[in-house]
Amino acid sequence: MRKPPPKTSCIKPLMQSHKPFYSRIFTVAKYCIGTVVLAQHHCLLCDEPGTSRLCHYCQKLLLNARHSCQQCALPLEHFALFCGQCLKQTPAFDYVFSPFLYQAPISTLILDYKQKSHDYTGKALSDLFCQSVSRHYRQEHLPQPTFITHVPLHWRNQWRRGFNQSANFSHALSRHMNIAHFSHSRRVKWTMSQKTLSKKERTQSLRGSFLITKPLNGESVVIVDDVMTTGATVNTLATELKKAGAGRVSVWVLARTPNYRFK
Ligand SMILES: [Zn+2]
Numbered sequence: 001m002r003k004p005p006p007k008t009s010c011i012k013p014l015m016q017s018h019k020p021f022y023s024r025i026f027t028v029a030k031y032c033i034g035t036v037v038l039a040q041h042h043c044l045l046c047d048e049p050g051t052s053r054l055c056h057y058c059q060k061l062l063l064n065a066r067h068s069c070q071q072c073a074l075p076l077e078h079f080a081l082f083c084g085q086c087l088k089q090t091p092a093f094d095y096v097f098s099p100f101l102y103q104a105p106i107s108t109l110i111l112d113y114k115q116k117s118h119d120y121t122g123k124a125l126s127d128l129f130c131q132s133v134s135r136h137y138r139q140e141h142l143p144q145p146t147f148i149t150h151v152p153l154h155w156r157n158q159w160r161r162g163f164n165q166s167a168n169f170s171h172a173l174s175r176h177m178n179i180a181h182f183s184h185s186r187r188v189k190w191t192m193s194q195k196t197l198s199k200k201e202r203t204q205s206l207r208g209s210f211l212i213t214k215p216l217n218g219e220s221v222v223i224v225d226d227v228m229t230t231g232a233t234v235n236t237l238a239t240e241l242k243k244a245g246a247g248r249v250s251v252w253v254l255a256r257t258p259n260y261r262f263k
């Protein structure tokens with residue numbers, strides 16, 4: 001990938017200008033501070049210095065679905081309002097927004113953050129998530145939800161990993177979008193890794209996993225998660241939120257797994 005050539009320094013011409021000395025010093029200081037502030041990040045993928053943790057060129061490498069289901073965001077080959085699964089059985093959640101497909105390079109970055117807890121990667125993904133959601137809601141004129149929550153981890157998994165990436169994303173989104181955080185969702189049942197299970201098996205194993213400890217009164221809630229595969233986890237949590245009195249339940253995930261990746 002070709003990159004633009006680096007800009008040459010403009011300090012020399014500034015110092016040689018005919019402006020008064022104090023004015024030249026002020027201009028040079030402003031230039032130096034500006035350079036430090038603007039180049040405070042290096043792109044995670046290409047190491048290019050810049051203003052964001054993932055440069056403009058590399059952001060273009062992240063894929064999104066051309067057509068997707070209006071309810072579960074499942075990527076579709078052709079335009080259709082809903083996928084076959086949503087038509088067969090309507091999920092408990094009302095809407096899913098996912099800016100990216102779960103494919104490299106974003107899948108590599110998500111795994112890197114999840115498994116190695118790289119803070120810089122987490123911040124890059126948080127920034128990307130916040131920008132994508134706010135841009136989408138602004139462009140589509142969608143109403144903001146009242147509360148934001150995330151898929152909680154069981155305390156054993158939280159203790160083992162040391163952090164919950166979905167919680168970090170939801171707190172970043174709460175601050176960025178100015179939406180109150182709803183911290184009354186608990187994971188009360190420990191479940192084995194869902195990776196090898198089908199959607200039906202995942203739904204069965206997740207039954208009774210979540211507990212909502214504060215009733216809701218028709219408020220709209222958004223659930224935040226990093227990746228959505230079959231949707232069984234967010235569907236179970238959405239069911240519990242609606243039982244607790246939530247109105248519309250939306251889901252925001254950073255990446256959506258295409259259909260062929262799971263049974
Ligand atoms: Zn880059």
Ligand SMILES: [Zn+2]
Nearest residue numbers: 069072083086
């Ligand atoms: Zn669907």
